[in-house]
Amino acid sequence: MARPADLQRAAAGRLRETGVASPEYDAAELLAHVLGTSRASLALVGHVDDAAAARYDALVARRADREPLQHLTGTAAFRYxxxxxxxxxxxxxxxxxxxxxxxxxxxxxxxxxxxxxxxxxxxxxxxxxxxxxxxxxxxxxxxxxxxxxxxxxxxxxxxxxxxxxxxxxxxxxxxxxxxxxxxxxxxxxxxxxxxxxxxxxxxxxxxxxxxxxxxxxxxxxxxxxxxxxxxxxxxxxxxxxxxxxxxxxxxxxxxxxxxxxxxxxxxxxxxxxxxxxxxxxxxxx
CATH class of the missing domain: 3.40.50.150 (Vaccinia Virus protein VP39)
Structure with missing residues (x-):
């Protein structure tokens, strides 16, 4: 089990090192996607189980390889x-x-x-x-x-x-x-x-x-x-x-x-x- 904040912090650092333009935002969006929640609701999550953490790590690795965030989540917000x-x-x-x-x-x-x-x-x-x-x-x-x-x-x-x-x-x-x-x-x-x-x-x-x-x-x-x-x-x-x-x-x-x-x-x-x-x-x- 891991704390969401710890996972996000590590992911953001990894994304920053590979040149991703918005590492904190992307790290949060990917974790919210894995957990089926929103970025705003991540603060309400107590712990992330090992299986979800592994899925998150795999997505972060793909984002670090500069695969678009929207391809990983499957959606893009545009106006309304x-x-x-x-x-x-x-x-x-x-x-x-x-x-x-x-x-x-x-x-x-x-x-x-x-x-x-x-x-x-x-x-x-x-x-x-x-x-x-x-x-x-x-x-x-x-x-x-x-x-x-x-x-x-x-x-x-x-x-x-x-x-x-x-x-x-x-x-x-x-x-x-x-x-x-x-x-x-x-x-x-x-x-x-x-x-x-x-x-x-x-x-x-x-x-x-x-x-x-x-x-x-x-x-x-x-x-x-x-x-x-x-x-x-x-x-x-x-x-x-x-x-x-x-x-x-x-x-x-x-x-x-x-x-x-x-x-x-x-x-x-x-x-x-x-x-x-x-x-x-x-x-x-």
Missing amino acids: VELAVGPGVFVPRPETELLAGWAVDAAAAVAAAGRTPVVVDLCTGSGAIAASVAHEVPAADVHAVELSEDALEWARRNLSGSGVDLRAGDLATAFEDLLGGVDVVVCNPPYVPLEAWESVAREARDHDPHLALFSGDDGLDAIRVLAGRGADLLRPGGVIGVEHADVQGEAAPAVFAAAGRWEEVRDHRDLADRPRYLTARRVGR
């Missing part, structure tokens, strides 16, 4: 929804919650004007953004598309019962039936430059699908496609939100500004004050 995640799908990041919040607000504004907002989530991955919009704006007509078959299976699981129209397809050609009729397009596309391979965190580089990470030599290939396809999908005056790398705070908006089909092109910063996503409005009213 909980998503099932694992090998084959991009693990949603907290930074993307800001983009999802923008999409929620944009859809809600359309609903407040008395229309049913039509929202398209391109490169949906786990379905995180689509699930959030559907959950927070029940009146919205939400559509999502994913190219990867593996990721699509996770999205199907996460969007089951949500009312979201989920399809298999490419962001460049999806939703021919919606052309010119969409109010909000939102996308967290691949945007890592191929040359940045070595700088990508091991959790992402070794476990996230490369289709969701890399996008040409400068990381802007998918964003260039979005500048065209987004305008095709949106009704005049419709809006788009696109996540990008923190080093693309000027380059990504410049792609949209140069396309000639957008106005009000703006960039937005995340909670760490880093450039994180752009928004733009389709020319015309």
Whole structure:
């Protein structure tokens, strides 16, 4: 038998030594997962039996080898929804919650004007953004598309019962039936430059699908496609939100500004004050 605090302390030290960014948090989350409780309730646990301690040690070893925490617990919290995640799908990041919040607000504004907002989530991955919009704006007509078959299976699981129209397809050609009729397009596309391979965190580089990470030599290939396809999908005056790398705070908006089909092109910063996503409005009213 062991005390939870002792197990957590040892685990956090082990994770810190291997470069895990949030060792105390991860150690607590893994122990809560093993014990079937929450981090907040760990203080109520008196002792951990040997079998549970062994399971915990095995998970900590995998996390120390930089397997994503969410793969070990099988879930990822995102705004007000909980998503099932694992090998084959991009693990949603907290930074993307800001983009999802923008999409929620944009859809809600359309609903407040008395229309049913039509929202398209391109490169949906786990379905995180689509699930959030559907959950927070029940009146919205939400559509999502994913190219990867593996990721699509996770999205199907996460969007089951949500009312979201989920399809298999490419962001460049999806939703021919919606052309010119969409109010909000939102996308967290691949945007890592191929040359940045070595700088990508091991959790992402070794476990996230490369289709969701890399996008040409400068990381802007998918964003260039979005500048065209987004305008095709949106009704005049419709809006788009696109996540990008923190080093693309000027380059990504410049792609949209140069396309000639957008106005009000703006960039937005995340909670760490880093450039994180752009928004733009389709020319015309």
